[in-house]
Amino acid sequence: MDNQTIVVSADALRDSGKKALAAAHVREDIIDPVINGLIWTSLRGIDSHGIRLLPHYIAGVKGGRINPDPNMSFVRSSPAVGMVDADHTFGHASGMKAMGHAIELARESGMGAVGVQNSSHCGAMSWFAHAAAQQGMIGLAFTHATPRVKSPGSNRAFFGNNPVCLVAPMHDEEPFCFDAATTSITFNAVKAAAAAGKTLPPGLVADAQGIETTDPHRAEQLLPIGDYKGFGLSMMVDILCALLTGMPEGNKVSKMFGESMSKKRLLGHFFCAINIASFTDLNRFAARLKQMADNVRAEPALEPSRPVMVPGDPEKKAWAERMEKGVPVPGIVWHEITR
Amino acid sequence: MDNQTIVVSADALRDSGKKALAAAHVREDIIDPVINGLIWTSLRGIDSHGIRLLPHYIAGVKGGRINPDPNMSFVRSSPAVGMVDADHTFGHASGMKAMGHAIELARESGMGAVGVQNSSHCGAMSWFAHAAAQQGMIGLAFTHATPRVKSPGSNRAFFGNNPVCLVAPMHDEEPFCFDAATTSITFNAVKAAAAAGKTLPPGLVADAQGIETTDPHRAEQLLPIGDYKGFGLSMMVDILCALLTGMPEGNKVSKMFGESMSKKRLLGHFFCAINIASFTDLNRFAARLKQMADNVRAEPALEPSRPVMVPGDPEKKAWAERMEKGVPVPGIVWHEITR
Numbered sequence: 001m002d003n004q005t006i007v008v009s010a011d012a013l014r015d016s017g018k019k020a021l022a023a024a025h026v027r028e029d030i031i032d033p034v035i036n037g038l039i040w041t042s043l044r045g046i047d048s049h050g051i052r053l054l055p056h057y058i059a060g061v062k063g064g065r066i067n068p069d070p071n072m073s074f075v076r077s078s079p080a081v082g083m084v085d086a087d088h089t090f091g092h093a094s095g096m097k098a099m100g101h102a103i104e105l106a107r108e109s110g111m112g113a114v115g116v117q118n119s120s121h122c123g124a125m126s127w128f129a130h131a132a133a134q135q136g137m138i139g140l141a142f143t144h145a146t147p148r149v150k151s152p153g154s155n156r157a158f159f160g161n162n163p164v165c166l167v168a169p170m171h172d173e174e175p176f177c178f179d180a181a182t183t184s185i186t187f188n189a190v191k192a193a194a195a196a197g198k199t200l201p202p203g204l205v206a207d208a209q210g211i212e213t214t215d216p217h218r219a220e221q222l223l224p225i226g227d228y229k230g231f232g233l234s235m236m237v238d239i240l241c242a243l244l245t246g247m248p249e250g251n252k253v254s255k256m257f258g259e260s261m262s263k264k265r266l267l268g269h270f271f272c273a274i275n276i277a278s279f280t281d282l283n284r285f286a287a288r289l290k291q292m293a294d295n296v297r298a299e300p301a302l303e304p305s306r307p308v309m310v311p312g313d314p315e316k317k318a319w320a321e322r323m324e325k326g327v328p329v330p331g332i333v334w335h336e337i338t339r
Numbered sequence: 340m341d342n343q344t345i346v347v348s349a350d351a352l353r354d355s356g357k358k359a360l361a362a363a364h365v366r367e368d369i370i371d372p373v374i375n376g377l378i379w380t381s382l383r384g385i386d387s388h389g390i391r392l393l394p395h396y397i398a399g400v401k402g403g404r405i406n407p408d409p410n411m412s413f414v415r416s417s418p419a420v421g422m423v424d425a426d427h428t429f430g431h432a433s434g435m436k437a438m439g440h441a442i443e444l445a446r447e448s449g450m451g452a453v454g455v456q457n458s459s460h461c462g463a464m465s466w467f468a469h470a471a472a473q474q475g476m477i478g479l480a481f482t483h484a485t486p487r488v489k490s491p492g493s494n495r496a497f498f499g500n501n502p503v504c505l506v507a508p509m510h511d512e513e514p515f516c517f518d519a520a521t522t523s524i525t526f527n528a529v530k531a532a533a534a535a536g537k538t539l540p541p542g543l544v545a546d547a548q549g550i551e552t553t554d555p556h557r558a559e560q561l562l563p564i565g566d567y568k569g570f571g572l573s574m575m576v577d578i579l580c581a582l583l584t585g586m587p588e589g590n591k592v593s594k595m596f597g598e599s600m601s602k603k604r605l606l607g608h609f610f611c612a613i614n615i616a617s618f619t620d621l622n623r624f625a626a627r628l629k630q631m632a633d634n635v636r637a638e639p640a641l642e643p644s645r646p647v648m649v650p651g652d653p654e655k656k657a658w659a660e661r662m663e664k665g666v667p668v669p670g671i672v673w674h675e676i677t678r
């Protein structure tokens with residue numbers, strides 16, 4: 001049964017997840033963002049960053065890696081800039097606090113940027129950036145991650161596949177969402193291919209010696225999109241997330257898996273909100289973005305049965321399906337959450 | 340002789356370029372940023388965006404596309420946000436004005452973002468972002484461009500290979516510079532391969548029907564890095580450059596070549612400055628970035644004779660060489676500038 005996937009409604013996942021976090025003595029105001037972020041992400045079909053992470057997080061709380069009862073703080077250093085100290089709690093909680101402050105700053109100053117220091121894993125960046133879009137703003141969200149990206153010209157990894165995310169409001173539709181790591185495949189997808197006995201397409205991963213492979217069991221490094229360009233994007237994001245926040249950078253970023261669950265992760269994130277109304281009419285912006293997306297979707301398709309999509313379209317489709325039918329959850333994860 | 344490449348010192352290029360712009364009745368305060376930007380870019384080895392563009396620009400002035408005597412304006416709408424109206428002059432002039440305002444806003448507010456509307460081609464984004472780094476800030480610069488990027492799942496292009504650029508100060512070295520379009524090859528490099536009779540590596544370009552090709556003569560579309568990821572980056576940049584500024588977007592962005600030189604380009608750009616001191620100690624930031632870059636360079640190289648590089652390293656090498664030996668310029672370009 002643990003090897004099977006079961007389908008659970010979002011409400012049932014929320015109830016059970018909240019109980020599991022409460023049983024681990026996570027404070028209620030911390031539980032909310034964690035469970036909301038995970039279920040939102042699962043509903044969008046991003047299973048790698050959804051509810052399946054909950055048992056790992058709870059192990060982190062029990063081991064001491066994640067602080068369930070933090071004393072978070074915010075310091076505004078300039079009209080448009082501030083910093084959140086996460087006190088080692090869940091990145092979902094510290095990140096949403098930071099984005100909330102960025103939105104406040106942007107309302108006043110036209111734009112707001114808030115760094116987060118002493119944080120832990122924060123899940124999908126799109127969740128935070130959507131909060132800005134809901135306030136009529138463009139949201140940008142960045143985090144660094146475990147080093148996995150093979151450096152061009154080297155045989156090993158230095159940076160993580162640090163994502164870039166931009167979300168913006170659209171008229172008559174959920175926001176436009178671009179949220180992409182700097183590699184063509186994530187390590188979680190590699191693991192899934194290994195478990196399913198599949199071979200990977202060429203050009204995606206390398207083994208521990210930096211040699212390209214299609215065997216997911218041997219994959220240790222991920223190849224950056226566009227070679228040095230994906231590598232450079234990773235470095236750019238690390239400059240924002242590690243160097244502006246005072247956190248460890250590059251190959252000093254802690255590992256998510258395979259290290260003691262008592263070890264603090266010391267992650268940094270960077271959030272930005274742009275108040276659209278400071279630049280142009282918000283309704284006009286949202287209408288133009290909707291038209292732009294529809295124009296892309298109306299482009300001639302190579303295969304008529306597969307229309308051209310804009311970033312975020314697959315997630316909107318998954319959301320509609322999963323709100324109706326429920327979220328597929330690995331049996332072992334559901335078992336751990338509910339036991 | 341016009342087919343040969345001649346090597347010209349930066350000073351000689353500057354003198355002749357200034358005279359050529361003055362002869363086209365370009366105002367002196369506009370001449371300076373144009374010529375400084377072009378020569379700076381050529382010295383860094385980015386020939387596609389360097390001095391070779393000058394004859395094209397002068398044709399634009401003569402045809403009416405580019406305004407040589409503009410009435411530029413800046414409106415600050417919020418403490419951290421403003422907009423420059425370029426009045427159809429050179430993007431080098433309007434962009435540097437905008438970045439100057441972004442730096443001023445960031446000094447006061449911690450961060451500044453300035454859009455540019457009614458602009459024309461602006462050359463390399465890194466030139467503007469360096470201006471922020473020289474003031475102890477992180478500079479970000481974006482522009483949209485002629486549609487050339489094949490949309491995933493479609494057989495034609497919708498967006499340009501809209502670049503993402505971040506520059507940040509480093510201790511004891513010129514700033515870190517990441518400046519990358521969203522395709523693995525630029526159309527200028529495709530044209531150069533065609534002229535040299537070379538075949539392109541697979542996976543870079545497509546023909547007018549959207550079919551992948553290695554023949555540079557047939558190339559019409561550029562493939563995005565990481566498929567939908569590069570495509571999404573292009574859309575993200577267009578949201579900032581077209582939708583925030585009120586300029587035409589996507590496949591409505593004007594063509595640089597092959598259209599009447601009397602047609603205004605109506606381009607938009609987006610510039611951002613982040614005051615590092617609002618986040619952390621500037622000296623510590625610059626020292627850590629230098630150490631990070633040196634750590635990347637010290638990573639084990641696949642080929643010992645080719646050390647691992649960070650973005651911007653090839654340009655620093657070109658700069659040292661060209662400051663000493665001069666800038667290689669196609670004979671026909673030099674002839675047009677000096678005639």
